[in-house]
Structure formats: structure tokens, C-alpha cells
Amino acid sequence: MSDMLLIVSFLSPLLIFIRILVTLLRNKNSRKKSICIVVLGDLGRSPRMQYHAKSFLNEGYHIDLVAYPGSDPLSTLVKNSFVKIHYLKPTPLFNNIALPKLLIxxxxTIWQSINLLWILLINIRSSSLMLQNPPAIPSLPVCWLFCRLSSTEFIIDWHNYAYSIMALSLSPNHPLVKITKFIESYFGKKADKNFCVTLAMKNxxxxxxxxxxxxLYxxxxxxxxxxxxEEKHAIMMKLSKKYQEFSVNEDDACIFTEKLSNGEIKLKENRPGFIVSSTSWTEDEDFSILFDALNEYESCCSNExxxxPDLICVITGKGPLKDFWNKLIxxxxxxxxxxxxxxVxxxxxxxxxPKLLASADLGVCLHKSSSGLDLPMKVVDMFGCGLPVCAYNFKCLDELVKxxxxxxxxxxxxxxxxxxxxxxxxxxxxxxxxxLxxxxxxxxxxxxxxxxxxxWSSVVLPCFNN
Incomplete structure (x- = not known):
């Protein structure tokens, strides 16, 4: 009798899982215009996937977004009744126990796999699923498994290669890098549709x-x-109230602009130069190049x-290496x-x-590309604001910066x-x-x-209409 109870207690969770799965397959949402977009990262810091969502929304699609919380997503996605955001739970860490990095x-990986699959099985009834890659583990195998079990179209949007990013901190021959490369190649070939960011990556x-x-550029x-x-003056004044580098001891003025007594706004003649760089503070951007160049520029300024002019350099963004570089600054x-x-x-x-970018004199991009096959979105943003850019050169940069x-x-x-x-x-x-x-x-x-x-309408939409 006790053995029977043990077997029942073991099988109960499995039976519940099978029942949920059967329910999913039987109650498949009949809406054709629905898509689930998966980001195994901070949704607010994944602009391309948010832009995908906005474009699908414009075409009348119902959107499910699965990602981690963090930075605020676009307000148009948060406030729209056609959009549902499902947040993944951060991995519990054993801070009081010293564990090997491999075990962590x-x-x-185990936690993310279970959490992601559970959210997909319980909440998602979309006809298509689009996954951002990288990261590849565990999102590629988990999303592929879900799509095959639920007869959902599996789509990958390739931003870069996960294995090439991993090789920056490990080595190209590290076992984890090789496993990641195999997973990307194996499951990439099983996708129903693939999109990528450059012609070089497509090839x-x-x-x-x-x-x-x-x-899809x-x-x-x-x-x-x-x-x-007028808009430049407004954003500069806003920044001057928070950062002393922008402020001056004058009413309605900052280090770049001033408002005259007649209400006219003008650029100061003796203003400093204003350069801006955007970053995620990761290994594929070497800020020592910028800081060494600024050191040399400093020497030129000291020559009478x-x-x-003096320079103000604004570097925006969040990321793991920000504290390291801030300490050097x-x-x-x-x-x-x-x-x-x-x-700053x-x-x-x-x-x-966007207003900060549009107010600068020159942009600087230090993105090196771990694969040499992706393009920095920060430059796209700068170009949209009419800001010329100095960009670190790699083999496909000519597809964007000439x-x-x-x-x-x-x-x-x-x-x-x-x-x-x-x-x-x-x-x-x-x-x-x-x-110039x-x-x-x-x-x-x-x-x-x-x-x-x-x-997007000329590249992505026809693939769904067909």
C-alpha cells in the first residue's frame, strides 16, 4: 500500500503536466494574427524586439511578450490591451554558499528552462513565436520544444551569435562555447523562419x-x-538640474545654451564640444580607446x-562593466x-x-562585434537624430557607416x-x-x-501574409 502511494505521489505532477499539455493542444487559439515574442533578457533594453511588437500591433496582431523585468518597456506596449507582458522570475542565487561557476x-540554465517552458505552456496560445538570439541557452531548445508540442510557428531573429559573445570571456575552444555553437546551429536549422541584422550575417x-x-536592417x-x-535648450536645462557638468551660475542657461531677455534661445559662442556614446558596458566595447583618445585631446587643449574647445562626453547605458569604467573616470x-x-x-x-542624441555635436561608437556580423543599433539611433558618428571599424560596418x-x-x-x-x-x-x-x-x-x-513592412510582413 505504501509503495502504491509513493508511485501515485511521483506520478501526480507528471499527470498534471500531461493534462495541461493536452488542454493546450485541444484549446489552441484559432486567431491567426497573434504572436509571442521571447527575450531572455531585460525587455526594456531590447529595442529591436519591442519595435517588432509595435509593428505587429500596428498590423492588428495580439502580442504576448515574455522577458525579464528591469528597464521600463515602451509605454505603447504597456498600455495597449492587445499586448500582454509575462515576466520571467530571476534565478534564485545561493549568496551565502560558495559554488563553482559551472555549477551556478x-x-x-535549469531554472530558466523550467520557468520559460512553464510560462509558455500556461499562458501562450499564439500562432507564431519569435525568439531573440542571443542568448541561445536555454531559450532556443525550450522555445523549439514548445513550438513543436503546440504546433506553433518557430521564428528566430538573429542579432549576433551567442557562442561568439561567450568566447570573449572564455575562449573559442572552451566546451561551453562549443556546446552553444552546436545548439545555435542545430536549432537554428529547425526554425520555420529566420531574420537577421546584416547581409554579412545572412551569408x-x-x-x-x-x-x-x-x-531586416x-x-x-x-x-x-x-x-x-528650443527642444535642445529644454533637455539641456533638464540635465543641468541633475548633473553639475551641464550647469552654470546663470538664470535660464546651461553650459551649451541660453535664453535671452527677449525670449530668444541661442547656442553659446564659447560652449564646449559635445560628444555622446551609448553602451551596454560589455566586453565587446573597449572604452580604453575613447579614454586614451581623450587623453591626447586633453594635451592638445593645453597647447595655447x-x-x-573643452569637451563634454556623455556615455549612456547600463551594463556589467559600468562600475569598472566609472571607477577609472x-x-x-x-x-x-x-x-x-x-x-558623465x-x-x-x-x-x-533621443533628444540627447539630437543635441550632440558628434557620436562615438566603440562596438567591436564579437562575430563581426552585427551592426550597432546605437549608431542607427544616432543617424535617426541626424548625428554623425565615429565608429570602430569591423568587416561589415560599411553596411551602415560609410x-x-x-x-x-x-x-x-x-x-x-x-x-x-x-x-x-x-x-x-x-x-x-x-x-563636412x-x-x-x-x-x-x-x-x-x-x-x-x-x-519592417517590406521585409517581415510579407512573410506572415504569405
């Missing part, structure tokens, strides 16, 4: 794994646009025979190594970030510093820079003619 990784997916993907939504001087400030340069690392509200046409390429600190000096010498009255800026912005105006939804 295994535990995290690589096909050549390496015989995966046929459609190229990132394009800026309409919120990323040039702004007028050269006419270079603070050390430079304490040692007074930068007398003509100020660096704010986290901005969604509505303020050297001396809409921005600059650099590969080391010397090249970046030279570009800063070219841009800011005799600022803001350098006629050569003014003409006009040339760049003419190209960026053409880039801005095709926005996210227009591009």
Missing part, C-alpha cells in the same frame, strides 16, 4: 549552417529625429597655440588628469535619450583622436568642419527617409 551556470548563416534568413523609429534649438578626475574634459555616465528616460560619407571609421586611439581634432578645431567656426557636417547630414537625411515600420 547549470543551476541557472554566414547560409554558408556555415545552411540557414536561409531574411535581412535596424532602422530608427520616428522618435529618433533632429530637434530644434591650438584652438580646441573618477580616478582621472581625482588626479586632475582632465582639465578640459568632463565625462547618466541613465536617461526613454523620451530623453567612411567620409556619413561618418568616420577608426581602429585605434590615434585615429579617433585625429577625428575629434578635425571635428572640433576652431569650434564652432571651422568652415571645413561646417561643410553638412555633407554628412545630407546623407543622414536620406537615411531617415526609411524608418523602422516602413522597412
Amino acid at each position: 551556470y547549470v543551476w541557472k 554566414d548563416l547560409n554558408d556555415k549552417w545552411t540557414i536561409n534568413a531574411n535581412v 535596424d532602422r530608427p523609429p520616428k522618435i529618433f529625429k533632429p530637434i530644434d534649438l 597655440n591650438l584652438n580646441y 573618477n580616478e582621472k578626475i581625482k588626479r586632475k588628469e582632465w582639465q578640459h574634459i568632463k565625462v 555616465t547618466p541613465w536617461l528616460e526613454n523620451q530623453d535619450y 567612411h567620409n560619407e556619413n561618418g568616420f571609421h577608426f581602429t585605434n586611439k590615434q585615429q579617433l583622436c585625429q577625428q575629434l581634432k578635425t571635428w572640433f578645431i576652431n569650434f564652432p567656426n571651422n568652415q571645413q568642419q561646417i561643410e 557636417n553638412k555633407k554628412f547630414k545630407d546623407e543622414l537625411n536620406k537615411f531617415q527617409e526609411l524608418r523602422w515600420h516602413g522597412n
